[in-house]
Amino acid sequence: MTTLSSDILAALQSQAVELPSWAFGNSGTRFKVFATRGTPRDPFEKVADAAQVHRFTGLAPTVALHIPWDRVDDYGALRRHAEDLGVRLGTINSNTFQDDDYKFGALTHEDDTIRRKAIDHHLACIDVMDATGSRDLKIWLAEGSNYPGQNDMRARQDRLHDSLATIYARLGADQRLVLEYKLFEPSFYHTDVPDWGTAYVQTAALGDRAMVCLDTGHHAPGTNIEFIVMQLLRLGKLGSFDFNSRFYADDDLIVGAADPFQLFRILSEVIRGGGLNSPGVAFMLDQCHNLEAKIPGQIRSVLNVQEMTARALLIDREALAAAQRANDVLAANAIVMDAFYTDVRPALAQWRESRGLAADPMAAYAASGYQGQIEADRVGGVQAGWGA
Numbered sequence: 001m002t003t004l005s006s007d008i009l010a011a012l013q014s015q016a017v018e019l020p021s022w023a024f025g026n027s028g029t030r031f032k033v034f035a036t037r038g039t040p041r042d043p044f045e046k047v048a049d050a051a052q053v054h055r056f057t058g059l060a061p062t063v064a065l066h067i068p069w070d071r072v073d074d075y076g077a078l079r080r081h082a083e084d085l086g087v088r089l090g091t092i093n094s095n096t097f098q099d100d101d102y103k104f105g106a107l108t109h110e111d112d113t114i115r116r117k118a119i120d121h122h123l124a125c126i127d128v129m130d131a132t133g134s135r136d137l138k139i140w141l142a143e144g145s146n147y148p149g150q151n152d153m154r155a156r157q158d159r160l161h162d163s164l165a166t167i168y169a170r171l172g173a174d175q176r177l178v179l180e181y182k183l184f185e186p187s188f189y190h191t192d193v194p195d196w197g198t199a200y201v202q203t204a205a206l207g208d209r210a211m212v213c214l215d216t217g218h219h220a221p222g223t224n225i226e227f228i229v230m231q232l233l234r235l236g237k238l239g240s241f242d243f244n245s246r247f248y249a250d251d252d253l254i255v256g257a258a259d260p261f262q263l264f265r266i267l268s269e270v271i272r273g274g275g276l277n278s279p280g281v282a283f284m285l286d287q288c289h290n291l292e293a294k295i296p297g298q299i300r301s302v303l304n305v306q307e308m309t310a311r312a313l314l315i316d317r318e319a320l321a322a323a324q325r326a327n328d329v330l331a332a333n334a335i336v337m338d339a340f341y342t343d344v345r346p347a348l349a350q351w352r353e354s355r356g357l358a359a360d361p362m363a364a365y366a367a368s369g370y371q372g373q374i375e376a377d378r379v380g381g382v383q384a385g386w387g388a
């Protein structure tokens with residue numbers, strides 16, 4: 001069995017992956033949302049389910065909220081509820097993509113009344129952050145156009161800057177703004193924040209507490225995502241990840257499911273760039289479990305991140321640097337591939353046990369009876385879904 005050095009275990013010890021509240025709600029495609037028994041009926045139940053992931057893995061101490069999907073009357077009460085269950089509330093995600101007023105834009109809109117409404121939504125999100133104790137405001141904008149000529153793309157960039165600057169000015173000293181980019185969808189011709197370059201330009205114009213969020217599903221097929229990771233870390237602008245995996249477009253599947261090697265490559269650049277440990281890059285999942293059970297889906301996801309991190313930590317950096325200096329192409333590549341092909345699962349299971357966690361979190365969750373309990377308890381009412 002491969003053993004993991006004390007340095008590697010120390011790096012893994014502080015690893016944390018934030019869970020998205022929406023992963024626990026029902027989700028689907030535009031064709032059908034399948035209802036699942038036991039699905040949470042409100043944000044309190046979503047947080048309770050997220051706490052189970054942390055209970056069995058020790059890896060997921062925070063839960064991200066999406067506003068207004070997770071609107072509650074008393075965010076202090078939701079915060080206490082989370083803390084009673086051993087987790088905390090994390091990133092607050094704004095939402096300007098489900099309101100008719102935003103059909104032609106929100107933070108970029110030509111009409112100042114609508115733009116002000118979108119800015120005010122973000123200010124309200126920062127009020128939520130103050131109550132929940134959250135550090136990060138994450139902004140993803142569904143803004144753009146479908147046809148050439150439809151909009152003045154440059155004027156929209158200018159309005160975007162003005163809107164973001166107003167939001168940024170309201171942040172507390174310990175709070176950050178993270179701007180997420182996405183190549184396309186829902187707009188098909190141009191998107192106002194389509195790529196890391198635009199997110200970088202917009203956040204650089206704001207200040208040090210504005211960073212970029214890299215969602216692994218938001219690139220063109222074949223994009224070298226680890227290069228972007230390297231560059232943003234080099235620039236000090238990689239704020240967070242939305243992890244998931246994709247086969248085709250923005251599939252939001254379990255991270256590491258479609259391409260574990262890509263996840264490994266991304267994590268090795270995170271390590272190379274010093275982004276693994278505090279105050280490193282925030283790791284978050286952004287996934288939907290349309291077919292599989294949601295809590296085990298999240299357990300599998302955080303374990304995949306941990307496993308690929310452990311493999312990336314196994315890269316012999318000194319030997320790699322020497323091979324690179326010598327332009328020994330095959331030796332350098334072999335060092336990386338040796339780490340990737342190392343099965344760290346038995347070592348991680350043993351390490352988990354040594355910390356009082358289950359060796360096999362998936363099996364321990366299945367045996368815990370929690371799933372049967374929520375399926376029996378959560379009858380009636382409206383189940384929370386993606387967007388509910």
Ligand code: PSV
Pocket residue numbers: 022093140180182215242250286
């Ligand atoms: C957009 O596709 C996105 O990745 C953003 O992060 C949204 O907030 C999230 O998905 C909603 O699932």
Ligand code: MN
Pocket residue numbers: 140180215242286
């Ligand atoms: Mn995302």
Ligand code: MN
Pocket residue numbers: 215217218250286
């Ligand atoms: Mn997405």
